[in-house]
Amino acid sequence: MIAVxxxxxxxxxxxxxxxxxxxxxxxxxxxxxxxxxxxxxxLLRAILGLVPLDAGDVVVDGLPVTPAxxxxxxxxxxxxxxxxxxxxxxxxxxxxALPADAVGWPRPRTAERLDAxxxxxxxxxxxxxxxxxxxxxxxRQRVGLMRALVLDPPLLLLDEPLAxxxxxxxxxxxxxxxxxxxxxxxxxxLVTHDVREAxxxxxxxxxxxxxRVVQQGAFADLARRPAQPFVSEFLGAQAPPPELRxxx
Amino acid sequence: xxxxxPLILAAALGLVVPAGAxxxxxxxxGSKSFTESYLLAEIAAQVLETAxxxxxxxxxxxxxxxxxxxxxxxxxxxxxxxxxxxxxxxxLKDAAATSVPAIRARLQxxxxxxxxxxxxxNTYALGVREDLARRLGLRRISDLRDHPGLTAAxxxxxxxxxxxxxxxxxxxxxxxxxxxxxxxxxxxxxxxSGRVDVIDIFSTDGRLTRPGIVVLEDDRDFFPAYxxxxxxxxxxxxxxxxxxxALRAAMVGRIDQGTMARLNAAADLDGRSVREVAADxxxxxxxxxxxxxxxxxxARLTVEHLILVAVAVATATLVGIPLGILAARSTSLGQLExxxxxxxxxxxxxxxxxxxxxxxxxxxxxxxxxLFLYALLPIVRATYTxxxxxxxxxxxxxxxxxxxxxxxxxxxxLPLASISxxxxxxxxxxxxxxxxxxxxxxxGGGYGTLIVRGLALDDVGTILAGAVPAAVMALLFHGLFExxxxxxxxxxxxxxxxxxx
Numbered sequence: 237m238i239a240v241x242x243x244x245x246x247x248x249x250x251x252x253x254x255x256x257x258x259x260x261x262x263x264x265x266x267x268x269x270x271x272x273x274x275x276x277x278x279l280l281r282a283i284l285g286l287v288p289l290d291a292g293d294v295v296v297d298g299l300p301v302t303p304a305x306x307x308x309x310x311x312x313x314x315x316x317x318x319x320x321x322x323x324x325x326x327x328x329x330x331x332x333a334l335p336a337d338a339v340g341w342p343r344p345r346t347a348e349r350l351d352a353x354x355x356x357x358x359x360x361x362x363x364x365x366x367x368x369x370x371x372x373x374x375x376r377q378r379v380g381l382m383r384a385l386v387l388d389p390p391l392l393l394l395d396e397p398l399a400x401x402x403x404x405x406x407x408x409x410x411x412x413x414x415x416x417x418x419x420x421x422x423x424x425x426l427v428t429h430d431v432r433e434a435x436x437x438x439x440x441x442x443x444x445x446x447x448r449v450v451q452q453g454a455f456a457d458l459a460r461r462p463a464q465p466f467v468s469e470f471l472g473a474q475a476p477p478p479e480l481r482x483x484x
Numbered sequence: 485x486x487x488x489x490p491l492i493l494a495a496a497l498g499l500v501v502p503a504g505a506x507x508x509x510x511x512x513x514g515s516k517s518f519t520e521s522y523l524l525a526e527i528a529a530q531v532l533e534t535a536x537x538x539x540x541x542x543x544x545x546x547x548x549x550x551x552x553x554x555x556x557x558x559x560x561x562x563x564x565x566x567x568x569x570x571x572x573x574x575x576l577k578d579a580a581a582t583s584v585p586a587i588r589a590r591l592q593x594x595x596x597x598x599x600x601x602x603x604x605x606n607t608y609a610l611g612v613r614e615d616l617a618r619r620l621g622l623r624r625i626s627d628l629r630d631h632p633g634l635t636a637a638x639x640x641x642x643x644x645x646x647x648x649x650x651x652x653x654x655x656x657x658x659x660x661x662x663x664x665x666x667x668x669x670x671x672x673x674x675x676x677s678g679r680v681d682v683i684d685i686f687s688t689d690g691r692l693t694r695p696g697i698v699v700l701e702d703d704r705d706f707f708p709a710y711x712x713x714x715x716x717x718x719x720x721x722x723x724x725x726x727x728x729x730a731l732r733a734a735m736v737g738r739i740d741q742g743t744m745a746r747l748n749a750a751a752d753l754d755g756r757s758v759r760e761v762a763a764d765x766x767x768x769x770x771x772x773x774x775x776x777x778x779x780x781x782x783a784r785l786t787v788e789h790l791i792l793v794a795v796a797v798a799t800a801t802l803v804g805i806p807l808g809i810l811a812a813r814s815t816s817l818g819q820l821e822x823x824x825x826x827x828x829x830x831x832x833x834x835x836x837x838x839x840x841x842x843x844x845x846x847x848x849x850x851x852x853x854x855l856f857l858y859a860l861l862p863i864v865r866a867t868y869t870x871x872x873x874x875x876x877x878x879x880x881x882x883x884x885x886x887x888x889x890x891x892x893x894x895x896x897x898l899p900l901a902s903i904s905x906x907x908x909x910x911x912x913x914x915x916x917x918x919x920x921x922x923x924x925x926x927x928g929g930g931y932g933t934l935i936v937r938g939l940a941l942d943d944v945g946t947i948l949a950g951a952v953p954a955a956v957m958a959l960l961f962h963g964l965f966e967x968x969x970x971x972x973x974x975x976x977x978x979x980x981x982x983x984x985x
Binding site for chain 2: 281306317325383
């Protein structure tokens with residue numbers, strides 16, 4: 237379980253987070269929704285202990301996380317970023333094996349895990365031997381996801397994982413992620429600006445705007461009972477125009 | 485990167501060991517970097533070889549008086565040709581100590597002594613065109629007082645030194661209308677073409693053996709005596725008495741003004757090799773023909789040069805990469821360190837080499853230390869820049885994946901920065917091939933030996949014989965590093981570069 241309690245973070249005069257609290261329940265997917273600059277990536281990095289908070293706490297599985305104690309999250313949290321965040325000097329296979337090497341898994345165990353994950357995320361076998369620059373965007377994202385899952389962590393944090401992909405691949409992968417999250421039963425925290433992705437994947441949503449929480453709840457709550465006019469405005473801005481809705 | 489460096493170092497050390505193993509009985513003969521000094525030192529070297537008491541090591545063409553005197557004072561060489569006037573004024577700083585006994589007394593506490601004069605003076609003199617001298621009846625310097633309309637061109641040293649033009653003008657009460665500075669090598673042409681009437685010359689200059697120029701007599705004894713002598717270590721005279729006796733027998737009182745001028749002319753004007761001219765003087769056949777001698781020398785210099793570059797760059801790499809890592813890790817310490825390494829680069833190479841002599845003597849070791857210090861900056865900077873400009877997101881992810889500290893450095897940071905680091909090592913190696921030519925000034929050997937000799941003898945061929953191989957070596961190093969890049973830069977990174985996003 238991940239909980240953030242009254243988190244505040246400032247960069248000089250800029251407020252990145254102001255009194256933000258949220259809770260992601262075990263085994264569910266929680267979406268952090270907001271436009272760029274809303275503070276959602278900062279919040280994710282604070283949960284990983286990569287950013288020190290000015291005030292407030294992050295609690296993961298009952299224990300507080302700070303930059304000093306972040307090492308205890310190794311193996312507990314998988315992390316996926318835009319484009320996969322792969323190392324260009326390592327093959328896809330070596331990228332995926334990196335966390336297993338770091339904790340000293342024996343080779344056969346890593347190889348076995350790689351086989352299982354390749355099947356799970358639907359990556360072609362051949363792609364594992366290639367370097368990131370030789371992979372398609374979708375393949376890179378699948379490899380990034382495999383790397384996050386290698387140690388089978390109970391928590392999964394994803395920061396705009398599909399933002400750099402073209403619409404068809406993105407829609408495709410959104411469907412796959414939904415299937416995966418349901419099958420794996422992990423606690424997932426997903427950062428996105430895409431309303432469709434939030435609806436499709438999130439059991440609960442936190443809408444952030446300029447570092448503050450605007451509304452939290454299921455999508456239906458946000459759509460039907462907007463806490464502020466901004467909620468409707470944000471959701472409506474990404475709805476297809478009436479002309480398109482008619483044609484579809 | 486981890487596998488490549490020890491290899492380079494091992495190769496470099498492999499070359500050093502056999503070169504360092506030399507017999508104990510060695511006499512080092514040095515010279516300054518001008519023709520006359522080369523010739524006298526070569527004559528001494530050949531006399532010593534004939535005496536056969538010890539192996540002769542030639543350290544010819546060391547820089548100026550400062551470097552050469554330090555070399556003999558610290559025992560890096562045993563002897564070199566010097567002049568009484570230089571000893572008195574520049575070394576002992578006592579203008580009164582001009583006589584040989586006085587100089588000997590002053591040198592004794594330093595463990596040095598001088599031979600009796602070799603027989604000629606190399607002093608400043610004034611020269612005028614022969615036809616002009618005949619027409620105006622010029623024979624002595626005081627004759628110039630009657631012709632204030634003459635034009636003069638003096639080398640910049642003569643123009644400024646108290647024992648040059650300023651003192652001369654006062655001593656004789658001269659007033660020439662037009663006095664300007666000229667590069668010494670061009671003065672003779674200027675005189676011959678009639679553009680100037682009076683120039684300063686050295687009294688043993690080879691050009692004085694040719695018609696067209698008259699030396700004016702120093703009728704009021706202004707110019708100090710610069711009698712040529714051999715400056716030797718006392719220790720040498722005690723250990724090799726037979727060699728010392730042979731040197732004095734062959735050289736003391738044997739070389740008069742005219743002889744020295746003829747020897748200088750043979751080397752400077754006729755383009756004969758120093759070895760040959762020296763052998764002629766001693767009435768001995770020159771050892772071997774010049775072609776094979778030069779080929780053999782070039783081979784030796786190539787090995788010396790390679791060792792200088794390889795050892796200096798290898799150690800600079802071993803020290804520079806950790807320094808670069810340190811600089812990237814700690815901002816304040818890093819800036820301090822980069823400034824210090826940068827400041828080293830601003831010390832002129834020749835000055836740095838000169839500073840090394842009191843600490844390390846002359847030869848290979850001080851050259852290596854100086855070259856190492858120069859090789860450091862590109863490597864430290866490139867390592868620092870390579871690490872400091874890495875994608876911060878990729879480093880953050882490493883922490884989340886459980887790679888911290890050393891493991892992150894070795895598996896992620898250094899491989900990602902490898903292109904930049906190798907570029908720094910490459911730049912350093914190519915620069916060092918050039919800088920290493922300066923090592924010749926302190927007897928470090930290498931291609932610079934030929935360049936220094938060529939400059940001294942005004943012989944473009946000899947300069948090119950050193951400069952061209954150095955340029956070729958720089959190109960070869962460039963090619964070598966293209967291969968090293970292939971081996972050490974991870975394939976995935978090269979692919980990323982090959983197809984820009």
